[in-house]
Amino acid sequence: MGREFELKLEIPAAAANKVMRLPWLWEQASGEMQPRQMSTTYFDTPKYALRQKGISLRVRRIGAKNIQTVKAITPRKSSPIDRSEWEREIGGQLPELRHVLGTPLQEFKRKKLRKNLTPVFEVKVERSAYPVLSANSAIELAIDRGSISSGDANTSFCEIELELKRGASAELARLARRLASEVPASLGLKTKADRGFDLRSDQGARIYRAEHVRITPRSRIGHAFQLIGWSCLRQFALNADAVRVGNFEGVHQMRVGLRRLQTVLSIFEHLIDGPETDAVEAELTWLIDELAPARDLDVFVEKTLSPLSEDAAEDAALKCLLENVKTRREQAMQRAQEATSSDRFRQLVLRTALWVLAGEWSDLAELEGVRPEARIENFARRTLKKHTRKVARKLREVRGLDVVARHKLRLAVKELRYTAEFFSDIFPSARRHQRRFAKILARAQDNLGRLNDLAVHRRLGQEFVQTWTLVDLNRNGAASNENAAPAIQYALGFAIGQEQHESEACVNAAYAISRRLKRAQYF
Template sequence: MEIELKLLLDPVDVNRFRRHPLLKKHALNKPQSRQLNSIYFDTPELYLKQNHTALRVRQVGRRLVQTCKSGGQVAAGLHQRPEWESEVSGAKPDLPALLGLIEAGSAVARLMSAPALAERLQPIFTTQFRRTIWLLRLPSGAEIELALDQGQVIHGDKTVPISEIELELKAGDSASLFDVALELQNSLPLRAANVSKAERGYALHSPQAPEAVKALPLTLSPALTLEQGFQVLMHNCLAQIQGNEDGVMHGSDPEHLHQMRVGLRRLRATLGLFKKFIQAPPEIAMQLRWLAGMLGPARDWEVLAASTLSDAARRRPHEPQLEHLRQHAASVAGKHRHAAANALASRAYARLLLSLGSWLEGRRWRQQQSTEQIAALSMPLKKFARSKLVRLQKKLLERAKGIKRQGPAKRHRLRIAAKKVRYAAEFFESYFPFKRMRPYVQALSELQDLLGVSNDRNVAGSLLQQIAEQHPELEPHCDLALSLLDEGARLRSSKIKRVWRKFAELAPPAKPD
């Protein structure tokens, strides 16, 4: 199992990195450099890529080494994945030798045993880079291979540069990788890298616009403790957040920003679910609020321009002022999105991810806990899931009292309560009978979506008021848009009542499977 942390390093900072005191303090040897040239293989239809597998042959001096990497997970730049490698006699993969290393009957073994796979393999792209290696030993006893890679990924006449640091764990705790990264980042603008060299090569081979990444489905093991479950959920949320980074920074599809914000909300909801047992450090909580504050306005303005005002303009095509208003909102949304993209490129965001990684991998919350509190972390996650859902459901029912007469502020609190129940239900869904849990989650999702649309109207009203105050000439346009929004609000209010009655008849399943 390869465990490594990848960090992007601007080429202009390479000399500063080489002089970093950390290298002199912890290095066991002088750095060693070598040229590494690799050919990545796949079928014409990219069979291996479609199955989340990379296969390469790398020249290391006079040796040729084939390597297969498959599956695994990535969070906060930490890559954990199984890896198999062996020497080969030529510049082509030797599948029988590789299969001799892979557990028989495993998913990877079946994948690599596909009929005529060897005959269909062909070079897809190459990487050429200079690797400089330091072996570090930390006071904790952890040993880390630190590699500086500089070169390029090549496909035909297209190239992308490689300038990155890889911290590979050789012995000790994976949290030590983040400790080294944070020490380096004190003086270098490093960023966590979730994309491997292989993924960059495939992007050169088959350029595609990045797809918005939704939350990955969760199937929780019945054997998980509360603490282990917390780590699993946090990594799931981080994967959704980081999976949408590229789309927010370099794309224009509003869905990337939406899904990144959802991932952040799910992560903060996870912290809320477990706060009785695990407390986030104040600096991490503050950084998460900062990130939410950067993504929130961008998302609000994009919803106003791309959804709310677009719908209004379609309903009233003979009112050109609505389209004029939409264009103005789109311009403001663009500025906020640019600010959000800059935030993701900042050292503050990089430090947030590395700090989260260090805290999660090192279970740093234990440092402030008593023996009794640490013991409580070993309770079965399934037991915690049931009791938590019951408490959240009770709070939601209290928030819904007098739903027919609730104003915007109370509806907003109801929406937040519904969202917390929905996230918890989706997190723990695999623990409960499907026939009971699925209708509950679906009804809850319908309720939250309706409350979300209602909240969008309230946010839109606030943003339109801002436009009217800053641009008096647009005030009549804003008044027209608000009148159209109010028409829809009356219809939604009656629908919310019907959906609530349907949901209130349901309850969380009595007990886990």
């Protein structure tokens, strides 16, 4: 079994030649450029059984050779960019399954797998590879210009692969950072297999939800931070495509990924504290703020105005209000799209990735009494106990909290819930306790979330009245914009008033949950 430590950078095709002409890169290059033409076929079953297990199987033709490769992300990986791979030269262009012993494919019945395997897509690449050496590392820099085809569908790509052959991941980060200062490089989170399966599915921009992160009791604190942080980064960064095509669920899931990453910054603060972390946190906050209006207005439309409009089908004022808020929602979505399409976003994602992999924090042996090489179990116990006590205490005070304090409490509940999810595999014998703990937090989050929705809707209502721009909806029965304004303002007050009666019930439910949380066990 081999290990692959690889970082990808996506670049415009026009930038590839500039990279190959960088003087400082040639000074570090050892040996000649190695141009190669490669044709690779990926295989899976019709129901993508391998893909669902996180496994890829390919046969690559390079010259006269056929190389069969199995790749997988294994539970004991030592880095977020570490994958296990098994390579073997074979005689033909079809997989030879007798060679899969010792790989993740061995769990499949070979006869059944052989019968069901089929080519899924083909990748053709022109690769220019350079060995880049320094005193502390050996890195292969490969520029891949290629295309992926599946049936009549095809797409092209251009990317830089930085594969660590010797040395620390900090050297990969250093080289990636310098390349990104020369060309507009973006972090590449999708493998060629990912691109191929996306093309095959033909479902447009995917929605990426939180991934399960496997942290064992023997995991080191620094390693756990990297794995969890990288998972959160993937969730928010990969949803950018969905946001750019106007998908509101993409906005929601990007915000979830960002909030999860903020939780990581909070629970590991003594390990990662420093100016670089402060800069990353400031950029995450900027992006959350850019996405917030689209999410707030979408919730108002889908949870409040649309149901009311359906119940009062003949109410022209409600229809006019709904269309007006939808227009504002689209404007907010444009703001989110501009943010995720900006150079600032590109730099944010890459900067965050390099910080997770090899930020300043990774060079320090000890900060505030927390050692990166210490095991995670005791740290997880202390963290969960501390945050559980804090949240339970605040829930008991919920009846006396103002809107701002309730909002902070809601975020604290989210943080505790995410932390419990991050650390769940550290305590495998406590699954029953964990499920009960998760249900308690989910209910608290639902009630506090609804209270936050009510507060946001009141704020939106005030903003609408102060900055009203009506959409011409005469076709829906409004006499005119001028005459419709009082009726629509009344409809707005009616819509917001309809849900305010929920407030007391949500507060009482949150208060009751405090007793259950105080008694709950997690370990």
